[in-house]
Structure formats: C-alpha cells, structure tokens
Amino acid sequence: MDSATVVPPYVAKPLELLPFRAVMLSPARVGDPASARALARPYRDVAARLGQWIDRGDACTDTAPALYLHEYTSGGLTVRGLVGALRMSERADSLAERAVWPHEAIHPEQAGELADRMLQMNLNPAPILLVHHGRQELRDLLDEVARAEPDWRYLDRTGQRQRLWAVRDEETVARIGNLVSDSRCLLADGHHRYAAYLRLQEEYPGTPWDAGLVMLVDQADTPLFLGAIHRTLPHVRLESLVRASHEAGADVTAQSRRRALGALDSTHLVLTDGETWYAVAPRGLVREAAVSWLHDHVLPRLPGSRHRLEHHHTVEEALAATSSAAPAVLLPSPDFEQVRALVESGGLLPEKATSFQPKPSLGVIMRPVSV
Missing domain, CATH: 3.30.1760 (Conserved hypothetical protein from pyrococcus furiosus pfu- 392566-001, domain 2)
Structure with missing residues (x-):
C-alpha cells in the first residue's frame, strides 16, 4: 500500500462532548469473538441485528442520554476516560484554534469505506481515543463521580475489568463541558475513523452525524502506554x-x-x-x-x-x-511529550508510528446515530 499522505481537517475549539444514549453489549458478550457478528456484513442489517440482541438480552440501550466515565483495567494497567459525542461541525483555521491534533496522515479511500460502513450501520461502533493533559479541577470532579457506585461493573471475556458511570446531572455535565472546552487533544487511536466522522459531518450537516464517538483520556492521570510498532x-x-x-x-x-x-x-x-x-x-x-x-x-x-x-x-x-x-x-517506544511537541509544531509521524495501549474491548459502549 502507498504511504498515507492526506491529513484530515482539524476540529476547532471549543472541544465539546455531547451526551448520548449508549448501546452496550451484555457483559457476557463484551470481548467475545462471536459478538463481532453483530457488527458484520451486511452492514445495513446491523441496526436490526442489534435490536434483536437487545430483545433477547444480549445488548441493552441506556435509559437516557449521558456522558460516561469509563474505567477499564487490562494487564494491571487502569485507564479512565470520558466518553461522549464530539462535536465535529467546526474546523480550525489556525494552530491556536485546533482542538484535535492527528499525528498521522490517512488513506482517503479507507476513511471513505469506514464512513460508508457507519452510515449503513447507523452506528459509531467504538470510540476513537483522544489524550490530553486535563486540569486538576477536572480530575477532582471525575474522582468525585467515581466514588459513587458504578452503573455497570463486570469482567469481560478478554479479562478486562469494566466500570462505567452515567453522568446525567445537568450541572455536572456543564462543569465537565467548561473544564474540557479549551483542551488540546492528541488523536491517539482511530485516525481513519476520525476522518470518516468528518466526511459524514460534511455530507450530513445539521444531523446527528455532526458528532462522533470519542473517549477522552487524561495522559497525566491514567495514561495509556505508548509503545512502538x-x-x-x-x-x-x-x-x-x-x-x-x-x-x-x-x-x-x-x-x-x-x-x-x-x-x-x-x-x-x-x-x-x-x-x-x-x-x-x-x-x-x-x-x-x-x-x-x-x-x-x-x-x-x-x-x-x-x-x-x-x-x-x-x-x-x-x-x-x-x-x-x-x-x-x-524501534524504541516513542516519547509522548516528543510526539505532542512535534504535532503541535505542525509535523506528522509516519503511518503506524505509535501504539497506544490498552484499548477498551469492543462492545462496551457504542453510539447509535439516527438521522
């Protein structure tokens, strides 16, 4: 395959995470290889297939929209992040306006295939991963959320321990919004899905495709491991x-x-x-x-x-x-601060330059999209 050379557009500040009503596979199904059938071809049947899974208890739909605090532990490493629908409708014209910083170029045809797939599925099947250095006030607020009993807690089929809190209180959601609004986020994983989100937003402006599913991780609090490829x-x-x-x-x-x-x-x-x-x-x-x-x-x-x-x-x-x-x-493992400094100065790394781990299991949290 030829090297990727196209840089997707930059989402502009303020960074905005919107509540959504999540669909989740049941704990017994999360991480089960057979569960991939629910999201497999033909993609136009995925929404109906998930509906059947919900009817028989293999998946569920949350009761109301929320932001989600998601904490997962894999191989002794615990990662915690905010999951929401990232507003994608505004593009940055300058470095200072950029909220999301890709660190790799993409193949447009691959991004197009993913966009077509999500459109047929009416679904963001997994969050892309964004990392930032959050304010201490935000960490304190999320610590407060995490002191409550999780809404969901289980060990999935891959051995990941999952804990999730649905954040619905309007005041808390607003505080979170204020504390993340000026964040500068490195796109850690999901460059082609990010580009697919942007393509869908451009093709269907003013609809729920104006947003895409993300998980925002504080790299200074519960960091992802940055490894070499x-x-x-x-x-x-x-x-x-x-x-x-x-x-x-x-x-x-x-x-x-x-x-x-x-x-x-x-x-x-x-x-x-x-x-x-x-x-x-x-x-x-x-x-x-x-x-x-x-x-x-x-x-x-x-x-x-x-x-x-x-x-x-x-x-x-x-x-x-x-x-x-x-x-x-x-290759040696990249240094996070070196990667961030390179990207924020306008540079890029080659395709598949970094491996942020661990990623959450598929099916923990998904975002249905209805136009």
Whole structure:
C-alpha cells in the first residue's frame, strides 16, 4: 500500500462532548469473538441485528442520554476516560484554534469505506481515543463521580475489568463541558475513523452525524502506554539496511542478540535478519522520532523505488516474521511529550508510528446515530 499522505481537517475549539444514549453489549458478550457478528456484513442489517440482541438480552440501550466515565483495567494497567459525542461541525483555521491534533496522515479511500460502513450501520461502533493533559479541577470532579457506585461493573471475556458511570446531572455535565472546552487533544487511536466522522459531518450537516464517538483520556492521570510498532521489510537485504543507515548518518555497530536488544532505547534502533544483529544510533535523533528518521532518511536510500512494510506491535511478533529475506527494524517506544511537541509544531509521524495501549474491548459502549 502507498504511504498515507492526506491529513484530515482539524476540529476547532471549543472541544465539546455531547451526551448520548449508549448501546452496550451484555457483559457476557463484551470481548467475545462471536459478538463481532453483530457488527458484520451486511452492514445495513446491523441496526436490526442489534435490536434483536437487545430483545433477547444480549445488548441493552441506556435509559437516557449521558456522558460516561469509563474505567477499564487490562494487564494491571487502569485507564479512565470520558466518553461522549464530539462535536465535529467546526474546523480550525489556525494552530491556536485546533482542538484535535492527528499525528498521522490517512488513506482517503479507507476513511471513505469506514464512513460508508457507519452510515449503513447507523452506528459509531467504538470510540476513537483522544489524550490530553486535563486540569486538576477536572480530575477532582471525575474522582468525585467515581466514588459513587458504578452503573455497570463486570469482567469481560478478554479479562478486562469494566466500570462505567452515567453522568446525567445537568450541572455536572456543564462543569465537565467548561473544564474540557479549551483542551488540546492528541488523536491517539482511530485516525481513519476520525476522518470518516468528518466526511459524514460534511455530507450530513445539521444531523446527528455532526458528532462522533470519542473517549477522552487524561495522559497525566491514567495514561495509556505508548509503545512502538516495529517493521519487517520483505525482499530487502539486511546489508542494504545497514548501508542505508550509515549513509543516513548513523553509527551502526554489530552486536550479539542480547546486547543489541539491550541497546533498544530512545536513542537506538535494532536491525536484524534473525542471525546477525546491529545497534543503530542515528546522530541528532533528539530532534526527531526514531520512526521518522527511518522513513525519512533510511527507506529512501534502499535499492528500488517502493518497499512493502509489515507492521508488528511487539518485538516477539516482529522477530517471528524475520528472516534473511525479510529483515526487521526494531524501534524504541516513542516519547509522548516528543510526539505532542512535534504535532503541535505542525509535523506528522509516519503511518503506524505509535501504539497506544490498552484499548477498551469492543462492545462496551457504542453510539447509535439516527438521522
């Protein structure tokens, strides 16, 4: 696939989260692979299919619109965020006006397919993830909400512990609105769905498609883990990667497997074909992310004009796909503040540059859209 080059528009301040009436799968269905059938083709039948699931108790519709405080725990890490319908109808004309900052470009055709799918489903099936640094007053308010008994509490089929509070009190909703209105949010996960939201808003202005489902996480309170996404390059020789790294201005040192993996940090990458290992230290890496250095300076120096990349979310997955005919580039985890500073200065990271984890299980909270 060609590299993504299109940057979706920027939603303008004030950031506004609107209450909505959620649809939720039953606890026994959340995280169950078979539950994906409820959201599968043909997409035009999804609304009716969910209605059938509600009738038989496999899903439910909330009693009234709300903002939702959603807390989930996975692998010992707890994440808490506000879930609401983000107003998408205003676009920013300047850096200062931007409320939502994508950090990757998108493929318009993929965003279009997602928009068509959601339109047929009449549904936002999962929230996109936004991260920000919230005010202490907002944290205190959400702590107060969380001291009450959750409206929903359960362990889902994936092992995630879910707790949700429906926030309906008008005064509390208004306070939340005031406290998030000036937030600058990094789009952590869901770039193509975000672009699909914007496309639907442009095509159906003045309707419920003016908003899209989001979860707003305070990265300074209950942060998502920011991990690397590693690469393997089929039909590229390790020697070519080493040569291109030298030419791009890096110190490349042959190492044992143990020492190379031990060098994988904020200033080093690792190249390997599974047998031979190199630690790569780009000079001047403090000024750019390692993944950007790879895409901007190394890949263009490889023989040939186009190279297929395969992406892997763990070192183990990458090494399992590594061979003499498909060497791996192992990348260090990005630094959140570095990513945010890059994006807010007008820059972008390459596609699939970051992995924010853990994501909430599918089906915990969905937003039906009726025009």
